[in-house]
Amino acid sequence: MKRRISGFHRDEHGDWVADLECGHTQHVRHQPPWTVREWVTTEEGRNAFLGHELLCVKCASGEPA
DSSP states (O other): OEEEEEEEEEOTTSOEEEEETTSOEEEOOOBTTTBOOGGGGSHHHHHHTTTOEEEOHHHHTTOOO
16 A cells, blocks of 8 residues: 655664654665665655655555554
């Protein structure tokens, strides 16, 4: 199920995590060459992705927020 990004925070390791509108979270790492998400490395990039939809695996499996 697709859910909108409502914000971002860093986890205990310093990796960026997207806060989703459903209450779940999802890591949004930039780890080239496997995962290229340069936008997550700057505040401007993250702000540009607010409202962008990500697939929420937890919602799809019926996990409560």
